[in-house]
Amino acid sequence: MPKQTVQTNVHGRRFGLSKTNELIFNDANTVQQDAILIPKHHVMIELTAAQMQTGFSVPITIVAAPGAGFALLVSEVRVSKAAGTAFAGIAAGEDLIVVHTAGTDPLVTTIETTGFLDSTSDEMRIGRAVDVSGTYDLTALANTGIDYELLVGDITGGSPVVFDVYYERIDLTALAA
Numbered sequence: 001m002p003k004q005t006v007q008t009n010v011h012g013r014r015f016g017l018s019k020t021n022e023l024i025f026n027d028a029n030t031v032q033q034d035a036i037l038i039p040k041h042h043v044m045i046e047l048t049a050a051q052m053q054t055g056f057s058v059p060i061t062i063v064a065a066p067g068a069g070f071a072l073l074v075s076e077v078r079v080s081k082a083a084g085t086a087f088a089g090i091a092a093g094e095d096l097i098v099v100h101t102a103g104t105d106p107l108v109t110t111i112e113t114t115g116f117l118d119s120t121s122d123e124m125r126i127g128r129a130v131d132v133s134g135t136y137d138l139t140a141l142a143n144t145g146i147d148y149e150l151l152v153g154d155i156t157g158g159s160p161v162v163f164d165v166y167y168e169r170i171d172l173t174a175l176a177a
Contacts, residue, residue, distance in 0.1 A: 040075070043165050047148065049158040052087065052117070055096070055150035062163050063146035065101065069173040071140040073129070074098070074108045078164040079116075080124040087117040087158035095151040098127065098165075100144045108146060117158065142172055 043063055051060050066072055077098050090113050098108040109127035116123050146165060 041167050041169055043167075044162060045165075046160050046162045048160055049085070049087075052148075052158055052161050053156055054154050055148055056152065056154045059099070059101075059147040059149045061101065061145045062098070062148050063165055063167060065143045065145040066169050068143050069171065071142050071170045071172055072100075072144065072146055072167050073140070073170055074146060074165060074167040075129055076164075076166040077109050077111075077127045078124065079111055079127070080162045080164075081117065081119070081122070082159065083120060083122045084159040085157055086120045087113075087155045089153070089155040089157075090114055090118045091152045093152055094155070097149050097151050098163075099147050099149055100141050101147050110151070113150075113155075117155070117161070140170060140172060 045062050047060060047062075051058075063072060063074075079096065094113050096111045096113050096117070098110075100108065108129055111125045111127050116125055146167070148163065
């Protein structure tokens with residue numbers, strides 16, 4: 001895939017839009033030529049109590065795979081549960097995990113469920129992307145979605161839970177130019 005260039009000027013040749021509507025800028029002072037400003041994406045999805053309950057046996061996709069040549073880089077996950085019915089069957093070590101649908105380094109983040117899903121109060125947790133290998137670089141998994149899962153086993157009871165996922169969609173073909 002060829003490198004994106006300014007197609008529609010916004011301010012001379014300093015700012016513009018590419019053919020795919022990406023914001024591009026040029027700055028001679030910082031030696032930036034046709035640099036793409038990567039927009040943050042956000043998805044908000046509400047999972048039903050039934051979907052949450054079966055997170056161990058039936059993972060639920062919360063962000064679809066981005067397509068061939070693209071990878072998702074999650075920066076933050078906010079999970080909230082309104083006051084109401086608590087989930088039951090929260091086992092020791094039970095965690096809510098957000099994972100890549102497939103791959104060798106699938107974990108995005110993990111959130112403790114004790115005191116969260118088993119609460120009858122309003123609750124919110126925020127998770128950041130983690131690197132389980134300890135090397136602090138994340139593997140770009142091409143065309144791979146993001147799923148909700150439970151770590152230990154399925155649970156019962158509960159009420160809907162909202163996931164706010166903030167991520168970037170990375171064009172892997174542009175990196176190979």
